[in-house]
Amino acid sequence: MQSVITYPEGIYAIESGYERPQLAAIHAIVSGDAVAIVDSGNNESVPRVLEALASLGFGPEQVRYVLLTHIHLDHAGGAGALMAACPNAALVVHPRGVRHMVDPSKLWAGTVAVYGEDDAIAKYGRIQSVAAERIVEATDGRVVDLNGRKIRVAETPGHALHHVCYFDEQTRAWFTGDTFGLSYRELDHDGRAFVFPTTTPVQFDPDALHASIDRLMAEQPTAMYLTHYSRVTDLPRLASDLHRLIDAHVAIARSGANAVDRRHQIIRAGLSALMRQEAARQQWPISENDLFELFAMDLELNAQGLEVWLDRQAAA
Numbered sequence: 001m002q003s004v005i006t007y008p009e010g011i012y013a014i015e016s017g018y019e020r021p022q023l024a025a026i027h028a029i030v031s032g033d034a035v036a037i038v039d040s041g042n043n044e045s046v047p048r049v050l051e052a053l054a055s056l057g058f059g060p061e062q063v064r065y066v067l068l069t070h071i072h073l074d075h076a077g078g079a080g081a082l083m084a085a086c087p088n089a090a091l092v093v094h095p096r097g098v099r100h101m102v103d104p105s106k107l108w109a110g111t112v113a114v115y116g117e118d119d120a121i122a123k124y125g126r127i128q129s130v131a132a133e134r135i136v137e138a139t140d141g142r143v144v145d146l147n148g149r150k151i152r153v154a155e156t157p158g159h160a161l162h163h164v165c166y167f168d169e170q171t172r173a174w175f176t177g178d179t180f181g182l183s184y185r186e187l188d189h190d191g192r193a194f195v196f197p198t199t200t201p202v203q204f205d206p207d208a209l210h211a212s213i214d215r216l217m218a219e220q221p222t223a224m225y226l227t228h229y230s231r232v233t234d235l236p237r238l239a240s241d242l243h244r245l246i247d248a249h250v251a252i253a254r255s256g257a258n259a260v261d262r263r264h265q266i267i268r269a270g271l272s273a274l275m276r277q278e279a280a281r282q283q284w285p286i287s288e289n290d291l292f293e294l295f296a297m298d299l300e301l302n303a304q305g306l307e308v309w310l311d312r313q314a315a316a
Contacts, residue, residue: 004052005230009171010149013230014052016041019297022185024074025230027175028053029168031149036065037089038166038175039227042077043125046085063089065136065144067151069177070163071097072200073111073124075227080104080128091130092144094155095137096162101130138164156216158209159198165216173223179212181242182228186294187284193232194282196275197246198298199305206250206309213239248274253306263310267303275299 005013010030018024018041026049027038035058037049050060063086068076071093079101083091093101100107104127111120136144140155150169157163159178166175174180181195188194197209216224217239224232232238252274256266272292278284279291286294 003048004055007231011168011171011173011225011231012052012056013225014049016045017048018042018045018074022229024227025225026227027225027230028056029146029149029151029175030056030058031147031170033058033062034064034147035062036067036144036146036151037063037082037086038067038225039069039075039177040066040078040082041075042073042123043081043128045078046081049082050085060086061088064146065089065151066091067144067166067175068093068097068101068138069165069175069179069227070094070160071100071107072160072178073107073127075177076101077124077127080130081125083130083134084128090134090136092136092138092153094162094164095139098132098135098137101135102132104129140164154215156212157203158205158207158212159200160203161205163212165212167219167221171223172219172221173225174216174219174221175225176216177227179209180216180224180226180232180238181245182298183226183230183232183238184294185229186286186290187282189283189285192234193238194278194284195232195238195242195245196278196295196298197242197249198228198302199246199249199309200301201305201308204305204309206246209246210243213242245274245278249302249306253310257310257314263307264303267306268299271299271302 003015012028013025016024016026029036138153142153144151152167154165156165156179178198181197183193183195252270256263
């Protein structure tokens with residue numbers, strides 16, 4: 001496994017080291033002597049980013065921007081530590097995420113509530129704050145100028161209300177965080193990549209996610225750079241699969257909506273069946289045991305996110 005993958009026109013994928021190899025990529029965009037980093041991984045990812053930059057001939061002082069797609073901790077947990085290491089960088093984050101970067105106490109409390117403090121520290125490390133004056137709000141349509149290379153912000157809710165994607169106008173490619181789903185390299189087959197949606201808690205919104213995918217595709221992009229995991233092309237096929245699979249997730253959620261005591265079990269079973277169907281449909285080159293080990297965390301989080309969505313629908 002490569003720790004740095006080189007793509008055309010100054011784009012690099014850096015292995016974050018989060019959880020397992022090829023789970024989360026951090027991307028670097030280079031323009032002359034300036035660098036932008038897209039997503040930060042967790043605290044343990046920061047030395048990997050700095051080492052990767054050094055291998056490419058760049059120092060931390062040449063990082064001009066840290067661009068966060070959203071503040072889920074596998075994407076942003078190391079942002080404070082990375083900003084501390086990169087003295088000339090500005091942090092770009094959705095307006096809803098700014099206060100959590102300045103004061104991460106609520107973000108951390110929510111993480112501890114899920115994992116417990118010891119496991120949260122082991123998983124992410126303690127989250128460091130970022131000074132407010134170093135933060136730029138990633139408002140819709142904002143253009144970040146990286147040494148003449150224009151990177152445009154687009155709000156893309158659906159996975160999270162505070163999610164944005166970044167459009168590199170030079171390559172006409174998007175950096176999509178979780179909006180364009182998951183595409184694990186272990187599933188690649190005959191030169192084709194595949195996608196699967198992520199419906200993690202607590203702000204999954206299928207209508208908004210469909211609209212965000214359509215917005216990305218409206219630019220007729222050349223590629224998508226996903227956090228999980230890096231570059232995909234053949235985008236019309238993948239977008240069609242994502243739309244179909246989002247609808248399938250919603251149907252599975254609704255099938256268990258009235259079985260309150262067994263709802264989670266029904267949704268998990270439905271998602272597992274969908275995973276088997278998709279594996280057969282796409283001829284993924286992986287055993288069923290390995291497939292479910294690969295997606296174990298994702299299936300659980302998707303089920304939880306669908307349940308939160310059902311509760312929100314019922315309360316509306």
